[in-house]
Amino acid sequence: MTLPDGATPLLLGSVAAFAAGLWLLLPSVQRAGWLERWSSRLGVALGAAALAGLALAGRRLGGLGEEAVFQIVAAVALVGGTATVVTRSPVYAAIWFALALTGVAGLLLVLGAQFLGVATIVVYAGAILVMFLFVLMLAQPTGLAPYDRVSNEPLLSAVAGGVLLALLTVSIGRLSAEPPACCQVPSRADAVAAAAAPARPADPAALDADAVARLGAELFGRHLVAVEAAGLLLLVALVGAIAVVSRGEAAESAERGAA
């Protein structure tokens, strides 16, 4: 399946605008005067254009209800993510990241993963992000650190990101709407169900019903060992973090004693 006419230039243009805007927005020192002055505004404009282009490329004719919600949360996630990356201040970056998380959570909800959406908000925004902020406060620099005002290879990285994004979007665009038969690998539970009940088509909407309960059944049925292993991993990470911190403190106190 190939992309329809006009879609490829639009996609690639959006990607290019995205990369260029990203480059302009990234902290840097090596730009000409006028570019420096206008870089942030130009970058925002380019980013908005890229967003619009992507939305245009992905807009479905008709069925605006779910689609509009999707586009709004997607825009929130993308704007938040972009701001996370380009903001000078790490604290602001963390807060922008929280915004991006809400957008992602919305996306997950739209996609029918209610549990995951809520878990993302709770685990990420509630726990991990707060931990980041704590660390930021502990490791507080005086003022805006110089390394926050410059970035590493912004142009090359932006171009690389653009190329990667172009590859991904084009390959996604060539994806068929329905999975080919070859790719429908039935799970063991499905196979059992298929043996018992009449064949059920892969209906995305069917996932929405009892989604949390079925996810739970999936996790604690098919992936039980993996879940236990993940729990063990959490414990190990906890112990490891404590061990590293205590050893580091011991070393520090030893250094102080020596001094």
Added chain:
Amino acid sequence: MRSLLLVLVPLLPLLAGLVTVFAGRRLGPRVHLPAVVGIGAAAIAALLLLFTAGGASGTGHGTAAPVEHTVELWRWATIDGALTPADGSAPRPLSLGVTLRLDPLTATLLVVITSIGLLVAVYSIGYMHDDPDQPRFFALVSMFVFSMAMLVASSSFLLVYVFWEAVGACSYLLIGFWYRRPEAARAAKKAFLVNRVGDFGLAIAVFLLWLTYGTLDFHDTRLADGTLVPGILGAARLADPTAIVGGAIGTAICLLLLLAACGKSAQVPLHVWLPDAMEGPTPASALIHAATMVTAGVYLVTRCAPLFVAAPGALAVVALVGATTALVAGLIGTVQTDLKRVLAYSTISQLGYMFAALGTGTLGGFTAGIFHLVTHACFKALLFLGAGSVMHAMGGVIDMRRFGGLRTVMPVTAATFLVGALALAGVFPFAGFFSKDEILAALHSRGWPDAHASGHHDESPAAATPPAVRVATWDRRAAPPLIPVASGSAASHRAVAVSASGGAAADGPLDWLAGPRLYRTLFWMSLFTAGLTAFYTFRAVFMTFTGPLRLPPEAHGHGAHGHSPHGHDDHGPSHGGHGGHGATGHEPAGGHGAAASHESPPVMTRPLVILAVASALAGVVLFIGHGLARFLAATPSLAAANVAATAVPPVFHWDLAIQGTLAAAIGIALAAIGHYGRRSDGPSVERFLGPLQTLFARRFYFDEIEHAAVVRPLEWLAAVAATVDRVVIDGLVRSVAHVPVALGGVVRRFQGGVLQRYSVAGVVGVLGMLVALAWNLWL
């Protein structure tokens, strides 16, 4: 029985050497036992062999049936179809057997090697008794005897080559025995390198022989399929003189063999290593560099006698080289002051004599060469061991100007040395007289062939030609039919053609040399050399043993040790007095020179006495009835048709004997005058010789000439090669090395240690792969 004895002769010294190598340190003061026992047993075996090797004695001179006995120990290698003959016959296999042979020549040389080796080993017990490296010495002596025995006993040119190298290696190791002394190390290196030149010749000669004859064996061999391969010196070939290749190829082979012989036997111009080889221990000098190893060249030429006879030009070169060497070395010997060097030059001179005899290319010449080899081995070993005894007593001093009158303190040494000197000088009835007379007779027979062939005077070539009259025949029993060397019936044979025509019918490139004129010149040269020999020998005798007693301070210095002649076990304390050796001593072994005013211990003097008896009697014993010549004539090489055809009746030439004796007497008289004359205090000889003295003392500038002609160009060549190597080769290699360095210089700048740059590079790389993948999938 014969085979067992033949195997035992080399095997026992080999075992002795191995035992000494592996158990030498454990044997302690009895470290000499394996060598003495092994070589002694080998000597007994060789003597027994001597009696079994004799040919049928009744067949008469010159026509003895060849006696040959071969023992193939194992087959070393066989390569099928190794050689495709040019004449289109079937390809021949290269078959290398380790085969020992027994014939009169081998038996004679085995006796000489093992008996001299035994006496030297016994002598070394005393001479070396407090050297810390005794095990090495005795091991090397044993290995040398083994190698030399194998050299003369092996029945293939390849094995001869192998053991040719083996004796060279032993010689190298023994010259450099005291390797901590730079002179010894340098002398060893020089000997080795000079011998390389000769060995090169031997190697090429072996290749040529293989290509020419298709085999390397001396004897006839039978292949697995039953075909007979005639050996180079096998009975089948020797019976037919035309089967031996002459002409250019034959001459080339013979000249290359001569080159090899020149190296090993120290003939001009490769003789320069031998005087320097006296840096080794004196017993080693006596054994290797005087009595046995240096005669390997003589053996080789004798063994290849049929080949040489087929190439008369090469024979003439042999004679020329020999006589020249004899004369030159004798002249140099007249002005040497180092006792061992006098003997070294006399060795070279006597070897030259042997080569001159071989160069006559007659049966008489070959047997005379071997005869002289045997007698020379006796008296030269005696002289060297005597010199060692003197040096032993003098605390390492060997310069004849620094001592004198030793006959009173060392009576045995003096008496035996005198016997050796008389033998060397060729005074009747000592050994040298007879062998030298044989050589002169052989030369004379080629210079004045008519006189020997027909038995009447021929004074036409030169007015001063001495009468060559057969006054008496020592062997009256056998009056064999004289083979007419100029007879027309044999004229088709090359050998006879050479003997008869004096080179007119030559077909080799150098055959024009081989004429009576050459041999006449060589005869006179040899006669002069005989007088010269007597002169320098007795000069040394007079300077060393007569006159008032003079002793060098080193001898006194060592006298303080209270040395007991029998106390050979006290290794330790006697080493304390070695301090002055670096500056003065020739021989570090002189630490027990306490016998400054004593004779050497019996273990050293007994071999001297034995050798003196041998030197005195060997000539007579071996000459009576031409015993040795008759014995040797049964050697296949010498019984070959073309060699046997050159036989002249065994006669004793009174005129030649008188001439030789006269020359010796004049030499002795001159030496006596020089020493006892009014100017005995000064260097009378030197004054008499005038500017020639410098020439002799500088050894005819051989070293300098060779340095300029060989060493210097080689150094230049080496310098050029080194420059090419440094600039071109190394430059290439370095430029190859510079490429990665330059590339690394480029890449290195990316190695900045900044992690994020690395990750950018990684991402870019992965993207490159992804793009390539997409390109493949979509386009």
Added chain:
Amino acid sequence: MLAAAFPSLIHGALVVGAVLFVLGLVGILTRRNLIVMFLSAELMLQGISVSLVAWSRYHGDFGGHALVVFVLTVAACEAAVALVFVLQAFARTGRLDSAAWQSLRDTEVPRRIDRELPATDTVAPVWPRLTPSGVEPARDDSAEPSREHV
């Protein structure tokens, strides 16, 4: 014309996931603050999560959902351990700069030093300082921090 570019919802979700992933990637590559780098890593994980859920919808099963649960778990572990290391690094250098460690560079390559800095952001923000646990905070009534931001 354009409708066919992303014919269904999951196509849009996949594109958004891809964009989030690329944003996180660019952030990791460019930003030098260790914390921001980790935020970017989390952003990449978010992009992956969105994509996984979309693929799950595409195939009509819960495999993608289950994987996202594990992604969350691993993200939590990673954050815990990595932040400990960030703190250790900060304790050693006093900075959160990823370019503070350049010891692995070649001996002939000079250390990278930021010579020129943008003139903007001259006003240094002041952040609240947390007192380390177990230590009584020093009393400083006179210097009550007044902040312009946050």
